[in-house]
Amino acid sequence: xxxxxxxxxxxxxxxxxxxxxxxxxxxxxxxxxxxxxxxxxxxxxxxxxxxxxxxxxxxxxxxxxxxxxxxxxxxxxxxxxxxxxxxxxxxxxxxxxxxxxxxxxxxxxxxxxxxxxxxxxxxxxxxxxxxxxxxxxxxxxxxxxxxxxxxxxxxxxxxxxxxxxxxxxxxxxxxxxxxxxxxxxxxxxxxxxxxxxxxxxxxxxxxxxxxxxxxxxxxxxxxxxxxxxxxxxxxxxxxxxxxxxxxxxxxxxxxxxxxxxxxxxxxxxxxxxxxxxxxxxxxxxxxxxxxxxxxxxxxxxxxxxxxxxxxxxxxxxxxxxxxxxxxxxxxxxxxxxxxxxxxxxxxxxxxxxxxxxxxxxxxxxxxxxxxxxxxxxxxxxxxxxxxxxxxxxxxxxxxxxxxxxxxxxxxxxxxxxxxxxxxxxxxxxxxxxxxxxxxxxxxxxxxxxxxxxxxxxxxxxxxxxxxxxxxxxxxxxxxxxxxxxxxxxxxxxxxxxxxxxxxxxxxxxxxxxxxxxxxxxxxxxxxxxxxxxxxxxxxxxxxxxxxxxxxxxxxxxxxxxxx
Amino acid sequence: xxxxxxxxxxxxxxxxxxxxxxxxxxxxxxxxxxxxxxxxxxxxxxxxxxxxxxxxxxxxxxxxxxxxxxxxxxxxxxxxxxxxxxxxxxxxxxxxxxxxxxxxxxxxxxxxxxxxxxxxxxxxxxxxxxxxxxxxxxxxxxxxxxxxxxxxxxxxxxxxxxxxxxxxxxxxxxxxxxxxxxxxxxxxxxxxxxxxxxxxxxxxxxxxxxxxxxxxxxxxxxxxxxxxxxxxxxxxxxxxxxxxxxxxxxxxxxxxxxxxxxxxxxxxxxxxxxxxxxxxxxxxxxxxxxxxxxxxxxxxxxxxxxxxxxxxxxxxxxxxxxxxxxxxxxxxxxxxxxxxxxxxxxxxxxxxxxxxxxxxxxxxxxxxxxxxxxxxxxxxxxxxxxxxxxxxxxxxxxxxxxxxxxxxxxxxxxxxxxxxxxxxxxxxxxxx
Numbered sequence: 002x003x004x005x006x007x008x009x010x011x012x013x014x015x016x017x018x019x020x021x022x023x024x025x026x027x028x029x030x031x032x033x034x035x036x037x038x039x040x041x042x043x044x045x046x047x048x049x050x051x052x053x054x055x056x057x058x059x060x061x062x063x064x065x066x067x068x069x070x071x072x073x074x075x076x077x078x079x080x081x082x083x084x085x086x087x088x089x090x091x092x093x094x095x096x097x098x099x100x101x102x103x104x105x106x107x108x109x110x111x112x113x114x115x116x117x118x119x120x121x122x123x124x125x126x127x128x129x130x131x132x133x134x135x136x137x138x139x140x141x142x143x144x145x146x147x148x149x150x151x152x153x154x155x156x157x158x159x160x161x162x163x164x165x166x167x168x169x170x171x172x173x174x175x176x177x178x179x180x181x182x183x184x185x186x187x188x189x190x191x192x193x194x195x196x197x198x199x200x201x202x203x204x205x206x207x208x209x210x211x212x213x214x215x216x217x218x219x220x221x222x223x224x225x226x227x228x229x230x231x232x233x234x235x236x237x238x239x240x241x242x243x244x245x246x247x248x249x250x251x252x253x254x255x256x257x258x259x260x261x262x263x264x265x266x267x268x269x270x271x272x273x274x275x276x277x278x279x280x281x282x283x284x285x286x287x288x289x290x291x292x293x294x295x296x297x298x299x300x301x302x303x304x305x306x307x308x309x310x311x312x313x314x315x316x317x318x319x320x321x322x323x324x325x326x327x328x329x330x331x332x333x334x335x336x337x338x339x340x341x342x343x344x345x346x347x348x349x350x351x352x353x354x355x356x357x358x359x360x361x362x363x364x365x366x367x368x369x370x371x372x373x374x375x376x377x378x379x380x381x382x383x384x385x386x387x388x389x390x391x392x393x394x395x396x397x398x399x400x401x402x403x404x405x406x407x408x409x410x411x412x413x414x415x416x417x418x419x420x421x422x423x424x425x426x427x428x429x430x431x432x433x434x435x436x437x438x439x440x441x442x443x444x445x446x447x448x449x450x451x452x453x454x455x456x457x458x459x460x461x462x463x464x465x466x467x468x469x470x471x472x473x474x475x476x477x478x479x480x481x482x483x484x485x486x487x488x489x490x491x492x493x494x495x496x497x498x499x500x501x502x503x504x505x506x507x508x509x510x511x512x513x514x515x516x517x518x519x520x521x522x523x524x525x526x527x528x529x530x531x532x533x534x535x536x537x538x539x540x541x542x543x544x545x546x547x548x549x550x551x552x553x554x555x556x557x558x559x560x561x562x563x564x
Numbered sequence: 565x566x567x568x569x570x571x572x573x574x575x576x577x578x579x580x581x582x583x584x585x586x587x588x589x590x591x592x593x594x595x596x597x598x599x600x601x602x603x604x605x606x607x608x609x610x611x612x613x614x615x616x617x618x619x620x621x622x623x624x625x626x627x628x629x630x631x632x633x634x635x636x637x638x639x640x641x642x643x644x645x646x647x648x649x650x651x652x653x654x655x656x657x658x659x660x661x662x663x664x665x666x667x668x669x670x671x672x673x674x675x676x677x678x679x680x681x682x683x684x685x686x687x688x689x690x691x692x693x694x695x696x697x698x699x700x701x702x703x704x705x706x707x708x709x710x711x712x713x714x715x716x717x718x719x720x721x722x723x724x725x726x727x728x729x730x731x732x733x734x735x736x737x738x739x740x741x742x743x744x745x746x747x748x749x750x751x752x753x754x755x756x757x758x759x760x761x762x763x764x765x766x767x768x769x770x771x772x773x774x775x776x777x778x779x780x781x782x783x784x785x786x787x788x789x790x791x792x793x794x795x796x797x798x799x800x801x802x803x804x805x806x807x808x809x810x811x812x813x814x815x816x817x818x819x820x821x822x823x824x825x826x827x828x829x830x831x832x833x834x835x836x837x838x839x840x841x842x843x844x845x846x847x848x849x850x851x852x853x854x855x856x857x858x859x860x861x862x863x864x865x866x867x868x869x870x871x872x873x874x875x876x877x878x879x880x881x882x883x884x885x886x887x888x889x890x891x892x893x894x895x896x897x898x899x900x901x902x903x904x905x906x907x908x909x910x911x912x913x914x915x916x917x918x919x920x921x922x923x924x925x926x927x928x929x930x931x932x933x934x935x936x937x938x939x940x941x942x943x944x945x946x947x948x949x950x951x952x953x954x955x956x957x958x959x960x961x962x963x964x965x966x967x968x969x970x971x972x973x974x975x976x977x978x979x980x981x982x983x984x985x986x987x988x989x990x991x992x993x994x995x996x
Contacts, residue, residue: 184759
């Protein structure tokens with residue numbers, strides 16, 4: 002235990018003197034000594050509880066593709082084979098429910114399916130396997146290379162030997178169709194991929210002077226970095242520094258941060274956060290009323306997802322990286338098939354050359370009268386709507402939950418609620434006004450409805466409209482009561498501009514990232530960390546890379562409080 | 565694909581012709597007595613109340629419009645009204661989570677973690693409580709089975725506090741889990757089993773090795789994982805080696821996004837899950853099952869196959885009030901659910917068992933954990949089979965549903981005097 006204390010002290014010193022965070026828009030190391038020393042001001046280092054997490058569907062998807070490369074068909078969607086994730090604090094973490102037999106069986110089945118496709122591509126695992134009878138040396142070499150990447154740490158010799166035993170090419174009984182080499186490869190892959198060392202983000206750490214805190218190993222820190230930024234496994238550069246034990250040093254971590262944030266995989270990490278943040282995962286099963294939307298088709302779903310992903314990547318990695326821009330930018334990158342949903346008032350513009358975007362998409366600037374930021378994009382608007390009509394309550398609740406960090410109860414059981422199609426002379430606004438008359442409804446809906454009503458200018462598909470389906474003129478006046486947005490907001494653009502300028506929204510956003518990073522909702526014990534991240538985020542004017550850099554550079558990022 | 569599988573695929577895929585069922589493990593597995601089973605069927609969002617109640621008349625029921633599809637079983641079902649979920653009503657939080665997560669446990673959720681089925685149950689559910697009793701000393705491969713249709717993580721059953729048992733929503737996966745090993749040719753089967761055994765042995769050793777190395781707080785997760793791997797392996801070992809006598813249904817049509825199927829695919833998946841459930845019971849692969857028909861949450865499902873374009877969930881909120889249209893639509897959707905129940909009962913009744921049918925040895929409870937407007941009182945409940953007297957209409961106003969579970973347990977020969985939260989436990993239902 003004592004061996005570790007000097008390292009922590011050195012750390013303090015290093016941190017205070019040398020390392021810092023870049024200013025807005027300038028992702029460089031070393032120009033702000035205040036940026037990263039989360040927790041070092043107080044008497045004790047800030048270590049927070051991090052639950053044991055099983056990799057989420059998205060993380061497993063990216064990890065398997067990174068691990069197995071082109072031995073997997075690039076289009077293979079591992080996500081759809083896996084059971085749903087458990088959430089905590091509104092983000093997938095698989096940390097709350099102990100695995101049931103069904104979950105384990107479902108994971109087994111998914112991995113068997115993934116592995117089953119490999120034999121025809123086994124030469125792509127290692128060129129020496131591309132023969133009818135690979136040598137034992139070849140098999141073992143492949144194992145020795147794959148295992149430390151799969152388990153995100155070096156393996157002691159006895160663990161490798163156990164894998165070598167599985168890699169032995171045994172003669173199979175008569176009547177078995179499978180090739181003996183394929184069977185050996187399958188055994189190794191199943192053993193590696195079904196082991197807890199792969200499926201869980203194990204953080205064993207090393208003891209510190211505080212028995213309730215462990216200091217993560219460099220390899221464990223590498224995984225925290227890669228899953229936060231890429232939703233995938235560490236790459237070779239991280240592994241090399243982890244092998245050297247260098248990742249406890251914040252300077253080294255921040256160098257990796259800059260590199261990783263530039264890497265195309267950062268898009269995957271950012272998209273993973275934003276899809277969860279705006280509750281967009283149901284996009285995959287989105288359906289609309291074809292009578293009202295005759296051009297709706299399921300083929301639009303992936304295009305909607307792509308648009309959101311490209312927009313997020315654009316703002317955070319190619320524009321100024323600020324939350325306010327995410328909530329106010331009018332740039333978007335869409336497939337021509339989606340363009341009609343944005344109406345006529347769009348102007349084609351030159352996209353930034355560095356931005357990757359799916360083939361065939363066009364860069365456009367949307368109407369300043371109609372659109373502002375991510376909340377006015379098709380995907381969030383269509384997901385947070387019913388099949389045939391908009392959903393002001395759902396949209397309002399989304400803003401309160403995800404942008405203002407409020408916990409909302411669902412409607413009480415005994416209250417009749419909901420509205421159906423707007424009727425002539427009775428818009429959804431008028432129907433919602435009934436909430437005001439019943440105190441049981443009013444207590445929550447006075448907060449929710451005015452927010453959602455400001456988004457009434459968008460129909461169930463997210464199209465801008467002046468009239469609802471029944472011909473009632475749209476009245477999109479709203480407000481954000483009980484917040485730092487005072488007074489009325491007139492329409493969706495005003496609402497989103499107000500949200501973009503709200504400090505409350507900024508503060509909430511830092512919490513949302515922390516929930517995602519920790520795999521749980523925050524508790525009062527996390528106050529010091531929350532406060533430091535929030536202050537830093539507010540001071541940077543909502544610069545998301547600065548927020549992430551602060552987290553990555555913090556001591557909390559290298560520690561784990563255990564129970 | 566072997567010819568037998570192909571024939572069954574035809575049977576299931578093209579209109580689901582009734583197939584003969586032969587028990588997989590004939591009497592030798594359970595001596596001379598025929599095992600008793602429990603099947604709980606849950607449907608979402610309650611009923612159009614004024615079209616639900618039947619009228620009892622001389623040992624049979626005059627059925628209501630919603631219950632009309634159960635005509636063939638009018639003298640064999642009992643409709644119980646008035647049952648209440650006081651535990652759920654007392655808890656504050658997400659109504660859908662609470663209703664689904666407490667109706668079989670009769671204990672408050674231990675944690676309500678967010679809309680959409682994210683919760684931890686507060687105790688063991690009745691099906692799990694009865695499973696060891698119904699299985700007895702027999703080698704039943706599955707202690708219990710949970711199947712769903714777009715149930716999306718809402719767990720009805722629970723092993724114990726904090727251990728929800730979710731349903732398998734994918735019939736192809738369910739089929740593989742229940743019957744996959746039985747359906748392989750024997751040479752291939754031995755090889756597959758050996759491959760799995762070696763991977764699982766390896767995984768178990770890893771879990772054991774890690775146990776001493778991870779912080780204490782991480783161990784329960786790894787223990788549960790180890791237990792799950794162990795159970796899977798024991799089952800594989802226990803699978804009979806001879807080709808089974810019972811008919812194994814085949815489900816191999818590609819189902820797009822089985823975890824979140826399109827609305828229009830829901831009826832087909834529901835029928836497939838029904839078929840798998842009946843087969844698993846008839847083959848004595850399990851004696852305790854739950855079937856979850858539809859998400860308990862607000863998942864946007866529309867009964868498009870009934871030409872209903874509004875969402876089930878919204879309609880259920882609006883029905884039973886002044887909105888006559890919504891009420892009518894909810895009644896139609898309820899009627900469809902009862903058609904599916906009638907189909908299920910019919911399939912159980914087509915399997916010969918002793919001097920009766922499988923239905924005679926299976927207590928079927930079909931209920932919704934919500935009633936009018938998402939209320940957790942006066943729950944709609946239909947019970948059938950299992951040797952219970954039918955043709956009855958029972959009203960037990962404001963009686964906790966735990967009384968139903970205790971009564972059914974007693975009927976199944978399990979001596980229980982109460983179930984769930986003792987503060988809300990009211991013993992048994994008289995004259996069940």
